[in-house]
Amino acid sequence: MSKKISLADIAKSLGVSKTLVSLVLNKKGDKYGINQQTQKKVLAKAKELNYSPNVVAQGFRTGKTKTIGLIVSDITNQFYSRIARRIEDYAWAQGYSVIICSSDEDVEKEINRIKLLKSRKVDGLIISSSQQNADGFKQLRNTKFPHVLIDRCFKETGSPCVTVDNTTGAKMAAKHFLEQGIKDIALLSITPEHISTISERTNGFLSALAEAKINIPTEWHLKIAFSKIESEMEKKLAELHKSGNMPKAIFALNNNLTSHCLLALRKLNISIPNDIALIGFDDMLYFGFTQPSISAVSQPVEEIGEKAFDLLLRQINGEMITKSERFVRLPVNLIIRESSTKPQ
């Protein structure tokens, strides 16, 4: 690999202009009525010299970098990595690259990443927001910067968003407990609580219980800090256990919570589902084969990525997203396994 071949090299070696070469290589040859022979020659030469365009120069010139940014709280969480994977697949198929950032539910980081990604001139942004940054999204909207929210949604900003039916999912879980006569239920939640998925799931769950005239006492409404999930989970469950006031079931509001709850319960030697039943929101592969297997509200994860990228691409291509399309809510379903099925 000697020197990098440029458009000019091709043009020179063929004795034609750069314009011509550019046009042909960008498939605008026919549009501009360029001689078929000439086009063939150019294409052949490009191949011969193993030309590949300098994408940075293209991006610089056109203002389109064919790159998108993806910001999630933690790419290590399989929920996000599965979304990322699907987005990546779709993106590459359309010639886009994706820069991935983790924000750790930290607004500052989120804002910073958005800024940096914009200075890198990404064509669009897909974001699972910490949701403390409404102004930022309003600004994105106002400046018509292509973006779509995933998982968590802001109603206010009008940003396109792809999420799931959290309310219904949580209600299904509640009903499943109730159907088995389980009434002493704890809700395992996370702070910050304002996150839309968390609040929707919480509301759905509580309202389904309320319909059955059941209230969750505050000591059973556990709130764990995102950043200290491991230690807090153990501490809080241990305290509860020690107090002797254990619920008969737990609904954990996301996969992380479910996993760490499992871990803590195990350490405390509390048996599932005999001592306590468990349902988690968001399914994971391993839930299917642990002993006992874990019931969960399953989300169409890949589809979230798919729809989000589609919505983003359409914005990038200048399409208007109508109000009705702007807010995608995908259905979930409850997978009942052993952890929520009390032995008779």
Next chain:
Amino acid sequence: MSKKISLADIAKSLGVSKTLVSLVLNKKGDKYGINQQTQKKVLAKAKELNYSPNVVAQGFRTGKTKTIGLIVSDITNQFYSRIARRIEDYAWAQGYSVIICSSDEDVEKEINRIKLLKSRKVDGLIISSSQQNADGFKQLRNTKFPHVLIDRCFKETGSPCVTVDNTTGAKMAAKHFLEQGIKDIALLSITPEHISTISERTNGFLSALAEAKINIPTEWHLKIAFSKIESEMEKKLAELHKSGNMPKAIFALNNNLTSHCLLALRKLNISIPNDIALIGFDDMLYFGFTQPSISAVSQPVEEIGEKAFDLLLRQINGEMITKSERFVRLPVNLIIRESSTKPQ
């Protein structure tokens, strides 16, 4: 947000040259002996106008995009997402972005991604290679394109590489089985087998058994295709089970294999560790709290990412990597849990 502010805007509004502004903003003011007052003025104006540089233009001009590419087989695998996460953290701290690509163990995809990433002028590449692309890496070496291999290594190409001590890890697993008097052991492997981690683990395991005069019969050397892991796992284990010729233990060569083995065993109603003992290479969080908990050879995953980025950055900065530094092998350790401990 009216129009985007450029260097020229600052220069004009201050009545100085772009050079001056560029120099100051790039902290070369002192080096070039620019008046402190002037520097202050520039900095203040930049802040006032909320200037942020067009990174694409910078990259175009300097040839450095402050972007690196990361290619792994599947970002959805937590082993890789944890590495990615650490790389991302380190990269951002140094002003680098990372573009993530999944190659699905497919050479074509891998080659294609490398090509595209290069046309995007990334400053360097971190790759977990499918290892059927030695020529590609030789070329990277010859052209001095900064890159480091992770997880899987080529001895031939001389590319810097960060991996773990697979041989020792596998030997520890073998010895652990042997110490308990377990001799009927199956090896659960993946194709393509030429992958260095797989072959090293295989060799380590087999050699430890050979020392104890034990050979694994071919029907117990199970090879599952990466792309069809789920279906093949079930099929092969079911066949084995039906044949009545079941081993007393299984060593699974990566986390995916372990997980799907667990799943299949569960479906077949084979109990761990009573019917069969199990150790996996590469630990996962959930191994710690399943029933039974799963023994595993644990890798310093984050450290792989860390070391890899460090090695890459040094290349990008023009440093020579000495031969002794070129090949990093991190230690592993065996975590013994219930799945490998036969009840007496």
Next chain:
DNA sequence: ATGAAAGCGCTAACAA
């Protein structure tokens, strides 16, 4: 049907 030339925003060699 093809070419000349400008310019995207920035950096750096050279001048002053």
Next chain:
DNA sequence: TTGTTAGCGCTTTCAT
């Protein structure tokens, strides 16, 4: 201590 200028590789307007 500061400014002038060229040019990175490409696309695109306008001319021919």
